Amino acid sequence: MKPKLTLKQIARELDVAVSTVSKALRDSDEISVDTRQKIKAFAKLYNYKPNNIALSLKNRKTMTIGVIIPEIIHHFFTTVISGIEQVANKRGYNVIICLSNNSFDKEVINMEMLANGSTDGFILSVAKETQQKGDYQHLTEVINQGMPIVLFDRVVDEIECDKVIINDREGARKAVQHLVDIGCKKIAIITTVDYVSVGKLRTVGYRQALEKNSIPIDENLILKIEDVENSDEEINRFLFRNDVDGIFAVNEQFSVSAIRGLNNRGLKVPEDVSVVGFTNGELSKRFIPSLTTVSQHGAQMGAKAANLLIDKLENAVAGEEKYTTEIIETSLIERESTLLNLPLKI
């Protein structure tokens, strides 16, 4: 077990000064070619790598970005992470990921932990509890310290910073329009409570689509799930007391719960009822029937967020006060859950 090689050790070994070694390794022409080659050869031989911590301290930047997400269970977030990772690594940055588990406290703790020198900036999607609470002090504090933040997906209007969101309202509108197009008359929505920003927006899109097609909105057909853990029974009861021919569900879980509920009632998808979901995850692709769904292009979102953040980091002085909000458009992926009598496809 050899402890790691430092500049000082190289200097001692070669009987030169530390500064000489440093300069030689960075190819400064202040150092003679001879000495440079000798030092570089030595360094290569013993596999010298500069200590990142020392560099971070000296340069006052860490070259890492912190990502905080509510949960990793949702496939959507994993795709976003992939996007962030790709861009960050390409541009020379590391990525630290922390989970808030949708807890306000853990979100705050994580941010504090990372803000004290560990990262140069943040990419985050706020916890459900944080949205409910409406307390964004930890965000403003970090921003005030001069750390750039990029919010994505679950964003906060009150905070001024770069944001990347998907067009939830329009995505929902497209989904419902698709249901209308294939002939559905009684379309239900299974959504979340309103304080979850994306759920709210998708509900708005649902209403707009119906209005546009002059379909009266039946408030009984709007199901807002409060307790996500036990959504199954609630959805089941909902489907037993309402007759529908189309369902728009704002996530994968609700979609399959709906299908199961319909099955319980003896109804089949897509023969009796058509279903459109949100989030193009494994579940949607592989379910039987495979799910027509609104794809959020998570990787693209992550890439965008990373680019925004790094741009800000590297032009810290230049364009100070301009914040942008990027909107990622969705696309509807048609699959079996809204098709009749078509050959199976994935």
Add this chain to the structure above:
Amino acid sequence: MKPKLTLKQIARELDVAVSTVSKALRDSDEISVDTRQKIKAFAKLYNYKPNNIALSLKNRKTMTIGVIIPEIIHHFFTTVISGIEQVANKRGYNVIICLSNNSFDKEVINMEMLANGSTDGFILSVAKETQQKGDYQHLTEVINQGMPIVLFDRVVDEIECDKVIINDREGARKAVQHLVDIGCKKIAIITTVDYVSVGKLRTVGYRQALEKNSIPIDENLILKIEDVENSDEEINRFLFRNDVDGIFAVNEQFSVSAIRGLNNRGLKVPEDVSVVGFTNGELSKRFIPSLTTVSQHGAQMGAKAANLLIDKLENAVAGEEKYTTEIIETSLIERESTLLNLPLKI
């Protein structure tokens, strides 16, 4: 935008020495109670937080652990991460996550990036390409530098270090035994190529279970998928040329592909064929029929790995050379895909 507060600034502001401030904040009795209170009050007021980078440099430890996983798509890995995160945070450590995307090169690059001071140790599951290549230099090098490593799931026998694995062979055996118990006679396995360690072990478990029950092993019923991306057609063809009444698939993807293939042939699960999968993910829980599956207890695995690593970090001098291999037992979760005529349940 106020730049962050440092000890030096506090010292200047209060007209004392830097060392006094430092000691006061750490409650050293070298400093009078008066001064201590004054300094602490000031620090609290201006929300002073020590710079982690400086601490890392000084203490020669970063209090963060690096996690490198092949892919985040598999739900299994996300559960492991949750387990790691929980333990690490509880014990005061940060977690950096990097993805290798199953690429050998990216795995090496990530490790080098993190090894130079960013982390105190690693938890990793090696990339598929790395297992295929059999090149583990990057691992030995890091270990030689005195950095502890914990390998999990896809481990490498040639490397001496702590390991956490699940009992793949036994898990597979249980799964196949279950198929035998419910009356299956012709049981197929859909598995991976042999260089993926876990796939190989699960195949061994399959063989053992059959032998134990005196069922002759039909090599035609062993399907090794090479091209995971396009496994669907291969599985489909396999099911058209073989008559089976039970299928053991080594991951979720293969399970649902199999069910789809059976449906294509007009066979139903579980009425005509029973299916057992591996990995207790969202897909298994929510699929219709929901999948009987071998649960790997990923969170438990991650927690174990994190504890092993941190133990090693904190007893660096004491127990140097003792490496343990923890085995996480699996459990079989019975669901609809192996049940006949039972009420739906999740």
Add this chain to the structure above:
DNA sequence: GCGCGAGCCGAAATCGATTTCGTGTTGAAA
């Protein structure tokens, strides 16, 4: 009144690297 010890505090080294500035040597030009 002097000395000694306790109580408080400050200077400086340290972690590992970069960078500015200074210094010594050499050569050539005057």
Add this chain to the structure above:
DNA sequence: TTTCAACACGAAATCGATTTCGGCTCGCGC
């Protein structure tokens, strides 16, 4: 021979915090 520039390299400050060690002041005892 003197002087000055170019060249090669070294010393030291710096980033932010900790910690050792040394020193000052005051009070108390003799």
